Amino acid sequence: xxxxxxxxxxxxxxxxxxxxxxxxxxxxxxxxxxxxxxxxxxxxxxxxxxxxxxxxxxxxxxxxxxxxxxxxxxxxxxxxxxxxxxxxxxxxxxxxxxxxxxxxxxxxxxxxxxxxxxxxxxxxxxxxxxxxxxxxxxxxxxxxxxxxxxxxxxxxxxxxxxxxxxxxxxxxxxxxxxxxxxxxxxxxxxxxxxxxxxxxxxxxxxxxxxxxxxxxxxxxxxxxxxxxxxxxxxxxxxxxxxxxxxxxxxxxxxxxxxxxxxxxxxxxxxxxxxxxxxxxxxxxxxxxxxxxxxxxxxxxxxxxxxxxxxxxxxxxxxxxxxxxxxxxxxxxxxxxxxxxxxxxxxxxxxxxxx
Amino acid sequence: xxxxxxxxxxxxxxxxxxxxxxxxxxxxxxxxxxxxxxxxxxxxxxxxxxxxxxxxxxxxxxxxxxxxxxxxxxxxxxxxxxxxxxxxxxxxxxxxxxxxxxxxxxxxxxxxxxxxxxxxxxxxxxxxxxxxxxxxxxxxxxxxxxxxxxxxxxxxxxxxxxxxxxxxxxxxxxxxxxxxxxxxxxxxxxxxxxxxxxxxxxxxxxxxxxxxxxxxxxxxxxxxxxxxxxxxxxxxxxxxxxxxxxxxxxxxxxxxxxxxxxxxxxxxxxxxxxxxxxxxxxxxxxxxxxxxxxxxxxxxxxxxxxxxxxxxxxxxxxxxxxxxxxxxxxxxxxxxxxx
Numbered sequence: 145x146x147x148x149x150x151x152x153x154x155x156x157x158x159x160x161x162x163x164x165x166x167x168x169x170x171x172x173x174x175x176x177x178x179x180x181x182x183x184x185x186x187x188x189x190x191x192x193x194x195x196x197x198x199x200x201x202x203x204x205x206x207x208x209x210x211x212x213x214x215x216x217x218x219x220x221x222x223x224x225x226x227x228x229x230x231x232x233x234x235x236x237x238x239x240x241x242x243x244x245x246x247x248x249x250x251x252x253x254x255x256x257x258x259x260x261x262x263x264x265x266x267x268x269x270x271x272x273x274x275x276x277x278x279x280x281x282x283x284x285x286x287x288x289x290x291x292x293x294x295x296x297x298x299x300x301x302x303x304x305x306x307x308x309x310x311x312x313x314x315x316x317x318x319x320x321x322x323x324x325x326x327x328x329x330x331x332x333x334x335x336x337x338x339x340x341x342x343x344x345x346x347x348x349x350x351x352x353x354x355x356x357x358x359x360x361x362x363x364x365x366x367x368x369x370x371x372x373x374x375x376x377x378x379x380x381x382x383x384x385x386x387x388x389x390x391x392x393x394x395x396x397x398x399x400x401x402x403x404x405x406x407x408x409x410x411x412x413x414x415x416x417x418x419x420x421x422x423x424x425x426x427x428x429x430x431x432x433x434x435x436x437x438x439x440x441x442x443x444x445x446x447x448x449x450x451x452x453x454x455x456x457x458x459x460x461x462x463x464x465x466x467x468x469x470x471x472x473x474x475x476x477x478x479x480x481x482x483x484x485x486x487x488x489x490x491x492x493x494x495x496x497x498x
Numbered sequence: 499x500x501x502x503x504x505x506x507x508x509x510x511x512x513x514x515x516x517x518x519x520x521x522x523x524x525x526x527x528x529x530x531x532x533x534x535x536x537x538x539x540x541x542x543x544x545x546x547x548x549x550x551x552x553x554x555x556x557x558x559x560x561x562x563x564x565x566x567x568x569x570x571x572x573x574x575x576x577x578x579x580x581x582x583x584x585x586x587x588x589x590x591x592x593x594x595x596x597x598x599x600x601x602x603x604x605x606x607x608x609x610x611x612x613x614x615x616x617x618x619x620x621x622x623x624x625x626x627x628x629x630x631x632x633x634x635x636x637x638x639x640x641x642x643x644x645x646x647x648x649x650x651x652x653x654x655x656x657x658x659x660x661x662x663x664x665x666x667x668x669x670x671x672x673x674x675x676x677x678x679x680x681x682x683x684x685x686x687x688x689x690x691x692x693x694x695x696x697x698x699x700x701x702x703x704x705x706x707x708x709x710x711x712x713x714x715x716x717x718x719x720x721x722x723x724x725x726x727x728x729x730x731x732x733x734x735x736x737x738x739x740x741x742x743x744x745x746x747x748x749x750x751x752x753x754x755x756x757x758x759x760x761x762x763x764x765x766x767x768x769x770x771x772x773x774x775x776x777x778x779x780x781x782x783x784x785x786x787x788x789x790x791x792x793x794x795x796x797x798x799x800x801x802x803x804x805x806x807x808x809x810x811x812x813x814x815x816x817x818x819x820x821x822x823x824x825x826x827x828x829x830x831x832x833x834x835x836x837x
Contacts, residue, residue: 209670212742235640235676236600236668264599267642303519305582307598470808475520475582476571477804 207258277321534704637668
């Protein structure tokens, strides 16, 4: 941990603004060996935040209820360790929280804003779309709010109902100028969050609400690089976040029936890694995308259109999308709404047997 | 008030037994505000609430059976099980919801108030003096929507009363630390409407203030901002361990329990005897038990209800690849969904 920090520290000393991080070495982007403690997603995020606040004295964390630890306990211990001037609660005003974060970032600080649930991000949508994404562009690179990272837990929890379960990533993927990152597991979350915080662009980071071993060091994972987490030859299956664990089960089920699935975790939604997905589809000839958000206008549509453009002659079956239904997120009907393992398995079989 | 308290306590029991799920926010301690205001309303007056809306629904007249069924997610609930704890709606009783998002209900209430004023002044329905009550908490008073609506209501002199249930805490955020001027009632005059502060633990005082505010609105004199100082005895929701609040503060407010205070007042002033009050409590217990039984026995909603009411046209999902309306295709909801 000390050596990683020293490397980071020396790079930091050469920079004026705390948001510039162009010359981080490639080696920092490798996942350290397994051998950490078992933690859930929230403690992994907590570790990442500790490291971020430690390594940069001009980073600030704020949002609703962050000082006592937050409703998901992602921010425990931070206010005690780094002081109330760097880790503080805000009143209940999402638009204000994000706008304020943009201002902080524009002045060269790292602002980590927490939105309590992704469903509450909509009042801040205006600030993100109209201000954060366009800041660097319209000031001719005089100002930028790259130091802004907005974190929000998203996705279904089983009983959240309309306003504690939404997956709003598609709305943000339509905005040029920001990045959207979604980790699938605690280990990924820590590395990706650190990359997002240190990335010189504003990032919206959605955290699935899910246990895994997380290394204790400071490590970053590269943005805009998809990861093939399971190799296969019959069909490419693409997803992100919490949905991946469901998809892994479906892939295991498909394997029992003799279908070999290649499972890809996109990790960063915009800008997304088209090359990796394209290379995989060229190998298999079939594609299936799955996400919790409603199917119409979801990010799966973008992936499908781009891959069809690139691999039209190679495709052996239509691109399948197994997603949430086009209704508001239901309360009692959640199991019917969700793209479950069986729905995905059925679609894999249908696509392979097209 | 007693119904509200008994109902909420039963909710907690049911939740821990797994009959109810989701995010449930209980109203214990704040009953005086709901009773004090809503009991003065006519059936045609509207009320808009927050996620802490069970007791507002009960006060407005929604039967306990329907509220309990809604909480259990059954088809006999007031919203047919679609809304759950945080979204209680009732057309019959003019309860415009239950909003999970703070502050979202206030503009809706403002619109409802406008419509009643319009009916009276433009359409000439002279007997239409319906008022709207908007309930929300102290945390909401730092949100943009609140201020926008105060301005609109005062500008257009709408028959609306903004009731702030200041229970000092927004989950774990103390009102004192979140607000530049914690005295919310002062924000009324800034927008040109009267701002009143009242002890929200005393139902008679609340009723007095409410009476005046509602009369004002009915006469067409415009909105009022009422700040009720109250307290919630339980945590923010049933998932909240409630560790942050000072036990001394909790004890202070527990001593001012509105139900106990009213009981004492009634007995001291010979308005009722102990025995009578005990009978009322017993009756309430029966009502709540009956509500639970009814909810238990009610059927779960059918799968096809998932697609209902997304659009006005229930067939609004278009035609599927097989030429039939999608929502009629059993595979659309059944599929191989594993429950």
